[in-house]
Amino acid sequence: MKARDVLHYTWRALRSYRLRTALMLLAMAIGVAAVILLTALGEGARRYVSNEFASLGTNLLIVVPGRMETAGASPSMFLGETPRDLTLHDALALTRIPGVRRLTAIVVGSANVSHAQREREVTVVGATPEMLPIRHWRMKSGRFLDNRDISLAGSDCVLGAQLAKELFGNRSPLGQWVRIGDRRFRVGGVLASQGESMGLNTDDLAIIPVASAQSLFNVPGLFRIIIEVRSREQMNKTRQAVSETLKRRHQGKEDVTLISQDAVVATFNKILHTLTLAVGGIAAISLAVAGILIMNVMLVATSQRTAEIGLLKALGALPRQIQTLFLAEAALLSLLGALLGLAAGALAVRFIIWLYPSVPFATPTWALSAALGIAVGTGLLFAIVPARKAARLDPVQALAR
Secondary structure (H helix, E strand, O other): OOOOHHHHHHHHHHHOOOHHHHHHHHHHHHHHHHHHHHHHHHHHHHHHHHOOOOOOOHOOOEEOOOOOOOOOOOOHHHHOOOOOOHHHHHHHHHOOOOOOEEEEEEEEEEEEEOOOOEEEEEEEEEHHHHHHHHHHHOOEEOOOOOOOOOOOOOOEEEEEHHHHHHHHOOOOOOOEEEEEOOOEEEEEEEEEEOOOEEEEEHHHHHEHHHHHHHHHHHOOOOOOEEEOOOHHHHHHHHHHHHEEEEHHOOOOOOOOEEHHHHOOOOOOHHHHHHHHHHHHHHHHHHHHHHHHHHHHEEEEEEEEOOHHHHHHHHHHOOOOHHHHHHHHHHHHHHHHHHHHHHHHHHHHHHHHHHOOOOOOOOOOOOOHHHHHHHHHHHHHHHHHHHHHHHOOOOOHHHHHO
């Protein structure tokens, strides 16, 4: 029996039982579409997190006051101790480490920003001039902070695009005075609109010199120190040097936590990749259910088509050929159902991208291959029992039903 004859016979058999064929195609398509959709959601979450960290900058090392232990909390929380503050002098000492390309000291708080009769409560960030290149921010107009001596409290500030528009309308804010908290600052620049990054909306933000922020919020210490390392190869060496420098300045105590950007991204990628595999595996269970449906339907089909099988045997068809016909039917059903599922899953992913354009949803290549392979493999696996049953029928009894 030629392959063309097998395909022609199988196709006619599927067309003869259209309702049964449609139900099996639907079951297989739902299973494949579920795998495509769920893995796309997991992959989209992984890419979104990676992009968010990439927007922070490259080769970053973040210094956080307080020592975080394995449990994720500082011992001082339970002992009633206050971790030693990170100071501007600590930040200046770190700039002398060879592997440090640039760094910025940060203080964060919330205050009212007002001009004339307009007022908004926004996040106020105290920073240094290096904040702009480290975070890869862009300026819409004017200039960023220019006070090179970070220990001096300057009076210049930078506004986010949305905040500047709400305070000044269509007028240029450059050179104008605004009140932040109980202090006056001159607007030196406006950030370009860049949206939200890691929970910080740069469009609704006011940036002032770090020493001015310490004075405004009456805080002696820093919220964070962000260090840009010269290269990825120097990350471990620079991390060790930063740790030793701060330990020496803090009387031999390791009271800071160093967070590597690459380490955080790698951890999130590992977690989200595992999550993607898990949800893909859960969706793949529906393919097994579809395979069981194929087995049950084809067992019923064997009973319905006994006369047909008997005639084939009477004409000289071997048991192996009968088995091949049933397996080919199952394979064709599975393949067509899988292709329909791929199309439906792709449409569903496009719809979700349309709903949430900021998240880079995409189905991994391995998920496409796995869904197609599992669908066809499941169909063949569960069709073995009906195929063998059909091949073992006695031709005389089959013709006589």
